[in-house]
Amino acid sequence: MKALSQQRRHPLAAVALLLLGLLLTGGLYAAATSVNEAQASNVPDAYSASDVEEGERLFVANCATCHGINAVGSDAGPSLVGAGAAAVDFQVGTGRMPMQMSGPQAQEKPAQFNDEQTMQLAAYVASLGAGPSVPEDEYLDASEGDISRGGELFRINCAMCHNAAAAGGALTEGKFAPALAGVESKHIYEAMVTGPQNMPEFNDSNIPADDKRDIIAFLKNNESQGVPGGFALGSLGPVSEGLLIWTLGLVLLIGSMVWLTSRSS
Amino acid sequence: MSTQSLEPKYTEAQYSEVDQYQPATRTGRISNYVDQRVGGTGLVREFGRKVFPDHWTFMFGEVALYSFLITVVSGAFLTFWFDPSMASTQYDGSYAPMQGVEMSMAYATALELSFDVRGGLFMRQLHHWGALMFVMAMAVHMLRVFFTGAFRKPRELNWVVGCALLVAGLGAGFTGYSLPDEVLSGNGLRIIDGMLKAIPMVGTYISFFLFGGEFPGDEVIPRLYSLHIFVIPAVILILIAVHLFMVVVHKHTQYPGPGRTERNVVGYPIGPVYAAKAGGFLFVVFGVLALLAGLFQINALWNYGPYDPSPVQAGTQPDWYIGWFDGVLRLMPGYIGDIPLEFVLPTPWGGNSVALPVLIPMIPITVLLLGLFVWPFLEAWITGDKKEHHVLDRPRNAPGRTAFGMAMMVWYFVMWGAASSDLMATHFSLSLNDVIIWLRVLFFLGPILAFIITKRICLALQRKDREIVLHGNEAGVIEMLPHGEFREKHNRVNDYELFTLVAYESPEVTPARPNAKGKVSLLEKSRAGLNRVFFEDRVAPVSREEYLEALSHDHHESSAALPAAASAQLESSKH
Numbered sequence: 001m002k003a004l005s006q007q008r009r010h011p012l013a014a015v016a017l018l019l020l021g022l023l024l025t026g027g028l029y030a031a032a033t034s035v036n037e038a039q040a041s042n043v044p045d046a047y048s049a050s051d052v053e054e055g056e057r058l059f060v061a062n063c064a065t066c067h068g069i070n071a072v073g074s075d076a077g078p079s080l081v082g083a084g085a086a087a088v089d090f091q092v093g094t095g096r097m098p099m100q101m102s103g104p105q106a107q108e109k110p111a112q113f114n115d116e117q118t119m120q121l122a123a124y125v126a127s128l129g130a131g132p133s134v135p136e137d138e139y140l141d142a143s144e145g146d147i148s149r150g151g152e153l154f155r156i157n158c159a160m161c162h163n164a165a166a167a168g169g170a171l172t173e174g175k176f177a178p179a180l181a182g183v184e185s186k187h188i189y190e191a192m193v194t195g196p197q198n199m200p201e202f203n204d205s206n207i208p209a210d211d212k213r214d215i216i217a218f219l220k221n222n223e224s225q226g227v228p229g230g231f232a233l234g235s236l237g238p239v240s241e242g243l244l245i246w247t248l249g250l251v252l253l254i255g256s257m258v259w260l261t262s263r264s265s
Numbered sequence: 266m267s268t269q270s271l272e273p274k275y276t277e278a279q280y281s282e283v284d285q286y287q288p289a290t291r292t293g294r295i296s297n298y299v300d301q302r303v304g305g306t307g308l309v310r311e312f313g314r315k316v317f318p319d320h321w322t323f324m325f326g327e328v329a330l331y332s333f334l335i336t337v338v339s340g341a342f343l344t345f346w347f348d349p350s351m352a353s354t355q356y357d358g359s360y361a362p363m364q365g366v367e368m369s370m371a372y373a374t375a376l377e378l379s380f381d382v383r384g385g386l387f388m389r390q391l392h393h394w395g396a397l398m399f400v401m402a403m404a405v406h407m408l409r410v411f412f413t414g415a416f417r418k419p420r421e422l423n424w425v426v427g428c429a430l431l432v433a434g435l436g437a438g439f440t441g442y443s444l445p446d447e448v449l450s451g452n453g454l455r456i457i458d459g460m461l462k463a464i465p466m467v468g469t470y471i472s473f474f475l476f477g478g479e480f481p482g483d484e485v486i487p488r489l490y491s492l493h494i495f496v497i498p499a500v501i502l503i504l505i506a507v508h509l510f511m512v513v514v515h516k517h518t519q520y521p522g523p524g525r526t527e528r529n530v531v532g533y534p535i536g537p538v539y540a541a542k543a544g545g546f547l548f549v550v551f552g553v554l555a556l557l558a559g560l561f562q563i564n565a566l567w568n569y570g571p572y573d574p575s576p577v578q579a580g581t582q583p584d585w586y587i588g589w590f591d592g593v594l595r596l597m598p599g600y601i602g603d604i605p606l607e608f609v610l611p612t613p614w615g616g617n618s619v620a621l622p623v624l625i626p627m628i629p630i631t632v633l634l635l636g637l638f639v640w641p642f643l644e645a646w647i648t649g650d651k652k653e654h655h656v657l658d659r660p661r662n663a664p665g666r667t668a669f670g671m672a673m674m675v676w677y678f679v680m681w682g683a684a685s686s687d688l689m690a691t692h693f694s695l696s697l698n699d700v701i702i703w704l705r706v707l708f709f710l711g712p713i714l715a716f717i718i719t720k721r722i723c724l725a726l727q728r729k730d731r732e733i734v735l736h737g738n739e740a741g742v743i744e745m746l747p748h749g750e751f752r753e754k755h756n757r758v759n760d761y762e763l764f765t766l767v768a769y770e771s772p773e774v775t776p777a778r779p780n781a782k783g784k785v786s787l788l789e790k791s792r793a794g795l796n797r798v799f800f801e802d803r804v805a806p807v808s809r810e811e812y813l814e815a816l817s818h819d820h821h822e823s824s825a826a827l828p829a830a831a832s833a834q835l836e837s838s839k840h
C-alpha cells in the first residue's frame with residue numbers, strides 16, 4: 001500500500017513542478033484553472049476526469065461550507081486532502097455526510113446522494129491527495145471469508161466498542177459505536193480503513209485485507225444465522241434480560257397470583 | 266440422665282383399634298400400609314391443617330421456592346454434559362463461528378449444551394431465567410415482608426434466615442454466571458479479583474488463594490463449580506427448610522380486617538384447598554419460566570468468545586442481582602479534582618497500594634446488606650415496641666418505616682441503575698458522563714427525597730382514610746337541597762371496610778428516658794432522635810367518639826335532605 005502510494009506520488013511531483021512553472025509564468029487565473037486540470041490527471045484509473053469535475057461541483061454546493069473551498073478544511077469541518085475515496089464513500093454512502101446537525105458525532109441518515117454522485121464526490125476527494133480507496137470486490141466477498149477467524153478478530157479489535165454481538169455501545173460524552181447489523185460490506189471495510197470519527201483506523205498492517213474480509217464474513221454470518229435462543233432482546237446482555245424478568249416475568253406472575261387468590265376475598 | 270414417665274396419650278384399646286383397622290378399598294389398604302409405617306397422618310394433621318391467608322402478595326415466597334426447584338432440576342440436567350475444566354481444547358461442535366477456536370472445556374461443553382444437546386439450549390435458558398426469577402421472587406417477597414412489618418416479633422429470626430437466603434441466592438447466581446468461562450463471565454471474575462486485591466495487605470494473598478495462583482489460573486472454574494452445584498444449593502435447601510419450619514411454627518401473618526386478630530389466622534387450611542392451589546401454582550410458575558426460556562434468549566455465550574483477559578466488551582454487565590455491585594464501582598470517581606484516590610501506603614517492606622476507588626464502593630454495599638440483617642432489631646429498638654405482631658401493617662400506617670424503606674430502595678435503584686449507565690446513554694441519546702454525574706447526585710439526594718416524599722404520601726393517604734371513615738366515599742352524585750344548595754352525596758363505608766380503616770396503632774414519640782443511674786445516655790438520645798423521625802408526624806386513627814360524632818352529624822343532614830340510602834344505612838349501623 002505504501003509503495004503504491006509512493007508510486008502514485010511520482011507523477012504528482014512532476015505535476016507540481018509543472019505547476020510551479022505555470023504559476024511563475026502565468027497569471028493567477030490561469031494558475032487556478034490549471035490546478036484542476038493538473039490534478040485530474042492524478043486520479044485513480046477508475047475515475048474519469050468528468051467524474052472529478054462533476055464531483056467538485058457537488059462538493060462546492062454541498063460540502064464546501066464546512067470543509068472549505070478545495071476541501072482544505074475550516075472551523076466547521078476537517079480537511080479532506082488525503083482522506084481518500086473510501087472515507088467519502090463511507091461518509092456519504094451511510095448518510096453521515098453532508099452533516100446536518102452538529103453534535104457529539106455525525107448522525108446517520110438516509111443517504112442524500114445516489115451511487116453515481118457519491119462516486120463523483122469520492123473521485124474529487126481522491127484527486128486531492130492519496131488516501132484509502134474504495135475496496136476491491138474480492139475483499140468484500142463474505143463467502144470467501146473465514147467466520148471463526150473473523151469472530152476472533154472482531155472480539156479482539158472491535159467488541160470493546162461495538163459489543164460482542166455487534167449491538168453497539170456507548171463511548172464518552174454522547175459518542176457511541178453504532179450497531180453493525182445491516183451495514184453494507186463495503187462500508188464495513190471502509191470504516192476499518194478510514195476510522196470514522198472516534199473509531200480507530202485499522203490499516204493493512206494492523207488487519208490485512210484478507211482478515212478484514214473475515215471480519216465482514218463474521219458480521220454477515222451473524223445477521224444471516226438468526227438468533228439461536230429466541231428473541232435476542234437487542235443482544236444487550238444481562239441488562240435487557242433483567243429488564244424482561246422484572247417486567248414481563250413479574251407481570252405474568254402477579255397476574256396469575258391475583259387470579260388464583262381472587263375468589264376468596 | 267433423667268427418666269421421664271409419660272402419661273400415655275391413648276388407651277390400649279385405642280391402639281389395638283388402630284392396629285386392627287381394615288380399610289375397605291384397595292387404595293385405602295395401600296395408604297393405610299404406608300401410613301402405619303411412615304406416620305403420615307400426624308404430619309398431615311399438624312401441617313395440613315395450618316391455615317394460610319389468601320392474598321396475592323403472600324405468594325412471592327412460593328414463587329421463590331418453585332423457581333429454585335426448577336433451577337435445581339434444570340441445573341441437574343446441565344451437569345450431565347457440562348465439564349467444569351479449564352483444560353484447553355479446540356472447538357469442533359456445530360456452531361460454525363467458533364469452529365477451530367481454542368477454548369476451555371467448560372466453554373466448549375457449554376456450547377455443546379447450547380447447540381449439540383437436544384433440548385440443551387432450552388434447559389440452559391430455563392436454568393438462567395429460573396435463576397433470575399428466583400432472586401427476583403426473593404427480593405419482592407422481602408419487600409412485602411418489610412413494608413407490611415411482617416418481620417416484627419416473633420419473626421425477627423426468620424427475617425434473618427430470609428436475608429441469608431438472599432445472599433446465598435446471589436452467591437449461587439454469581440458462581441453459575443462464572444462457570445461457562447466466556448469473556449462475560451471472565452470479566453465478572455476479573456472484577457472480583459480486583460476487589461480482593463484492593464484489600465490492603467492481605468488482598469493479593471486472598472486472591473492467589475481463591476484462584477489457585479495468579480488470575481485467572483486454571484483452578485477457579487472447578488472450584489466455583491463445587492460451590493455452585495453442591496455447597497450453595499445445599500445451604501439454600503437447609504435454609505429453606507428452616508425458613509418454612511419457622512413459618513409453620515409462627516403461623517402466617519394476615520392483613521388487618523374484620524375478624525382478624527392477633528390470636529387467629531383467617532384463611533384456608535393447607536389441605537386440601539391451599540395445597541391444591543399451591544400445587545397448581547408450581548405449574549403456573551413453571552409455565553411462565555418455560556415460556557420465557559422458549560421465547561427469549563438469555564446469556565448468548567456463543568457471542569462472547571472464550572475468556573481471555575485482554576479484550577473487554579461493550580455492554581459487559583452482571584446479572585441483575587449483581588448489578589448494584591458493578592454500579593457503585595461505576596459511580597465512584599478515581600479522582601476528586603486532581604487528587605488521585607489511589608495511593609501507596611509506605612510500609613517497611615516497600616509499600617502497599619490502597620485502592621480507595623475500589624474500597625469505598627464496598628461501604629454502601631456493606632451498609633445495605635448488614636442493615637437488611639439487623640433491621641428488625643433496629644426498628645424494635647427505635648420504636649421500643651416489644652409486642653408480638655401477627656396482624657400486618659398497611660404500609661401507610663407505618664409512615665416512618667415505609668419512608669425509610671423507600672429511601673433504601675431508591676439508594677439501591679441508583680446503584681443498580683448505574684450498572685446500565687452505558688445503555689441509558691445510548692438508548693436515550695445522553696452523554697455517558699452526564700448520566701454518571703446525575704446518578705452521583707441521586708446517590709446522595711435520592712434517598713433523602715424519597716424519605717420525605719414517601720412520608721408525605723403516607724400521611725396524606727392516612728388523612729384520606731380518616732376522611733372516608735368520617736364522611737364516607739364520594740358517590741359521584743350531585744344533589745340539590747330544597748334550599749338550592751348543591752352538594753355531593755357521600756356513601757358511608759360498610760363495617761368491614763370501616764374496621765380495616767380504623768384498626769391500627771399509631772404510636773406517639775417516646776422521648777429519651779434516663780437510665781437506672783438517672784442519666785440519659787448518648788445511645789438513648791440517638792434512639793429518641795430516630796424515634797422522633799419515625800413518629801413525630803402522625804395521623805391518629807379515627808376514635809370511636811369522633812366516629813359517633815360524625816354519624817350524628819350525618820343524621821341531621823340526611824334526615825333533612827337525603828331520605829333514602831344514607832339514612833337507611835345509618836339505621837342499620839346504629840343497631
Ligand code: HEM
Binds near residue numbers: 333338
Ligand atoms: C440456587 C439456585 C441456582 C442458581 C441461581 C443458578 C444459576 C446459574 C447461572 C446464572 C448459570 C449460568 C447459566 C448460563 O451460562 O446460561 C448457571 C450455570 C450452571 N448451573 Fe446453576 N444455578 C443454581 C442451581 C444450580 C444447581 C442446583 C445445579 C446443579 C445441580 C446447577 C448447575 C449449573 C450448571 C452445570 C451450569 C453451567 C452450564 C451452562 O453454562 O450452560 N445450578 N447456574
